[in-house]
Amino acid sequence: MxxxxxxxxxxxxxxxxxxxxxxxxxxxxxxxxxxxxxxxTGSGKGGGGSETASTELPEASDMATLAYFLNEHASCLDLKAGAEYDDSNYADTDPAWGEESMTQDPAWGIKERAVCMDKYNDANTLLLLSDMKKFQTSIKERNYSSILIGKDFAVDPGDAQTIQELKTSGLKTLHCSAEHPIPSGYKQEPALVAGCVLTDYYDD
Structure with a gap:
């Protein structure tokens, strides 16, 4: 046992x-x-989804800084105050964007307007803004297009070549036209006014 x-x-x-x-x-x-x-484990993001990241826009405290920024990415030569350019012979054949009276109209939120020439001898219009929301609202109300937006300024490029050169600058296009949709694959971020977006799609 x-x-x-x-x-x-x-x-x-x-x-x-x-x-x-x-x-x-x-x-x-x-x-x-x-x-x-x-x-x-998964990162928490859907594999098939897409996200809209907020982009840090370039900023400029004065016209000298803005002109320097443009020269880094394209060209900005012979900088003049907007009123001076409007009174010059150049304005007869290549008028700048807008009018100098816009700086006196609070609805536009424009602090300063200037013009410089690109290397193709076309006029770039530079706008320092005191109120970006007012500016975007006025742009939408008047159906303006192809304005490039920074954090506190806007630029109307002189021609298609300059637009191409600015595509890597970080500036965004203010797009408010429902009749001309943005092609797929481009970023779209909310603008400060309803019905508009900031996009890296440059309609040139």
Whole structure:
């Protein structure tokens, strides 16, 4: 009886050791060396979805800074105050965007207007803004288009070549036309006025 009992106890001990070893093997597949789970998890973003990230727009505190910015990406030569350019012979054949009276109209939110020539001898109009929302509202109400927007300024490029050069500048187009939808694949961010967006699609 003692021999049979000893054999039975020995068999039970062997089974216990075997089961413990199996349990350790299964746990090893779920943990890495420091005890943390090695299974990868999703980042929380849908694989097929898209996100609209807010872009930090370029800013300029004065016309000299704005002209320097344009020269970094395109060209801005012979900078003149808007009124001076409007009175020059250049304005007869290549008028600048807008009118100098806009700076006196609070509805536009324009602090200063200036003009410089690009290297193709076309006029770029530079606008420092005191109120971006008022400016965007006036643009929409008057159905203006192809205005490039910074954080506190706007630019009307002289020609298609300059527009192409500014595509990498970080400026966005203010787009308010439902009749001309933006092609797919371009970023669209809410503008400050309903019905308009800021986009990296340059309609040149």
């Amino acid at each position: 003692r021999i049979r009992r000893a054999i039975t106890i020995g068999a039970l001990l062997l089974m216990s050791v075997s089961l413990t070893a199996c349990g350790d093997d299964s746990d090893a597949g779920d943990n890495d060396g420091d005890g943390k789970s090695s299974a990868s």
